[in-house]
Amino acid sequence: MAKRTSVPRPARTILIGFLLALLIGTVLLMLPPSTVQEGGIDLLPALFTATSALCVTGLIIVDTSSYWTPFGQVVILALIQIGGFGVMSFATILGYGVTGRLSLGSRLTTATEAHRPVGNIHTVLLGVLRTGFLIELVVFLALTARFVTLGHGAGQSLWLGLFHAVSSFNNAGFALFPDNMMQFVGDWFIGVPLMAATVLGGLGFPVLHQLAKDFRWPRKWTMNTRLVLFGSAALLVLSSIFITAAEWTNPETLGPLPVDEKILAGTFQAVQTRTAGFNSVDTGAMHDPTLFGMDLLMFIGGGPAGTAGGIKITTVLVLFFIAWSEIRGRTAVNVLGKRLSRSVHRQALTVLLLAFAVVFTSTMLILAMSHYTLNDVLFEVVSAFGTVGLSTGITAGLDGGSQLVLIALMIIGRLGPITVATALATPGRRRATELPKERPIIG
Template sequence: MVWSRRSLVATVMHPVRLLPLAFVVGIVVGGLILMLPISRTGDSDEVVMPALFASTSAVTVTGLTTVDTAEFWTPFGQVVLMVLVQIGGFGIMTLATVLGLLVGGRLGLRTRLMAQAEMHIVNLGEVWPLLRRVAVTMFSFEIVIAIVLAIRFRIAYFDDWGTSAWYASFHSVMAFNNAGFSLNSDSLVGYLGDAWLIFPLCIGVFAGAVGFPVMAELFKSWRRPAKWTIHTRLTVWGSIALFVAGTIAFLALEWNNPGTLGPHGWWDKVVTGIEGGIMPRSGGFNSIDYAVARPETQGVTDIMMFIGGGSASTAGGIKVTTFLLLAYVILAELRGDPDVMIGHRRIGTQTLRQAVAIALLSVMLVAGATLFVLLATDFSLEAVLFECTSAFGTVGLSMGITGDLPYTAQVGLMLLMFVGRVGTITAASALTMRQRIPRYRLPEERPIIG
């Protein structure tokens, strides 16, 4: 088969394929900038892998890093990381669309399709108003959180407003975009129990993980939950339920742990417990060392990281809607219902198949990556599974082994972060974009299940 130039360009430039390609371009460009001497301190010979890993982690809004962000990167390099996180969180295609709107005042069909693929919008007419809300909402959250953090940093930690404002701006961008980069070597461990810092960051993480379509709907009808779509109901109530369950589990398991919450007062424990219920959903900040947390806590955190946040958000994972749809499938099967019903709506077979495909692909990816890293290192299963789940869920939490992994294992984590951000279905569709409409249906046969 001979490919013409036009057909080749059309194939590559299809929105579904262009989305992952754009992320790859962003990662490469970011990595090249981080390799520059102006971006890093010292004259370390190991530059390529730390730069590419940090760029991948930033563009995919993860936060995992093989080096100390505060010590390895110069202020310029840290600004580059912050910009890459902002671009990755907003979505490369979405950012391009907004810039096109600001400059040209109109949307081309291809650009609208790109934004649709990135933000999971069903109706193309929703792109323009939704993008305006996305931009206003994102920067409004970041500015307000940065102001609160700057005041707190100035009062309690720093002697000048410049340093306070820089720390506040950096962590505010990381919070809303659900990236776990920090200008402190120990993340938020030095701020354990400081509600004036922890709570604004938690609010930013929670808001960023809800998802842009849900935010747009809440702006219109937040006082009328009965009018919400099924997607918004699943995302909002599911996120709240997971937050409550995660907080209770974290506090119950770590309350008397001498390595984490044991030595602290009850208020510090409660604040850290709330953080522990939100950050594993994709935030990536931590006030405790997860390497000394109880194995049960690490297991709960693995589950929360794997589930992730809302669809079309800055969070990763299989998404809370996917998780709850699978729960409703199980419930319908136990009841013997022919259809999966949520509220007064029936969920279509195609949606359910997509949820099952996403979950199974994700399990296979995390399991395969975990086995691969185990074969390449001598670390324990708990530590490797935690790191791989964090990478796939674009969370950024770590048990401290990322920097000690060999390059082959680091490349595996980079691939996990990429797939976790772009999405398993989008990545698969970009490689196998074939939609066959059968002209006939074969006889049905039911194999034995279970």
């Protein structure tokens, strides 16, 4: 009798692979060749940096440009690429596998109602890899050309172009300049490629894949593609207007800039706030209402099965349509001409409540261990959970316990949505009997 082979669950496979990569990255960053400090560095800075890079977050407690040697920067870049590609791949496979109700070893199906086959697991992985490398290549060439015109040497321009192309597409936010991107606040030839890469990475591979196939036939687009594109466009416009208007006269951010540079800087910050974490103005000098609004943008994040973080645009829009249908007294939730599956209602609510619980608990813990204000701590917590990487400047000043909380937040923010989605998508046992229904008073 043949033995039954045990197939590891997707969530367990993701977690084991992630922890192994994190361990290797931390050890490499602790080696003396990785840092300018003689004898290497302690465990916590290495672990924090490796986690931030692998979770494509961008929060730092030491300056990337001056603290790490070229070898250390290469390790960080490799972790960013592994983190972005790995999460994008596993999330894509999960999405295709669940919608097609097939095992990961079987032929996967697209997330369309027709469930058209796209090949096996290797085809999906190669598709993600080709898409990512193509976008990174275009951005790399654009940035390298600009750095050359700014007076950097050929070799340095190539390295700067490569590092920031990978960091932007993977929504990591790591930069090789002490002020991040503040010195390029009015440079359209730097800002636009970084924004384009960030947006494309945040859309997710399923959306990019469908746009490549059916760009001229919007009627073929899936509900997921329509929600991501509509939500991304709406949030981009609204957040750009909000941040630009709120900081227009702030003498420490947009105030001194010419009108065209104000528009560029406001739009750039709106794009990066969704998940990437680059900053072209001093985030810590922004008005409190601006920071609070950015908390919401970071919490929402980008599209699923991409390099973005947050609870995802689709989750927020699904909850909006559920609430809208309830207000209008509808029994079914219709989204863009399609009826929403009732199981998705529970999934969206579960993700929202779990995310809120994590953010609330972490904020309370750090407030208890530090002397910083609620606004600063909440911004840092949401940035870590949303794998954004923006900071008001308090990260390095936090004690070790608070930094460990941020490390846990980055891991939960990066792996949490995928593992929760895996658990929710896996059908459980059916009960032989059901309990009687009863309705409590709501509201």
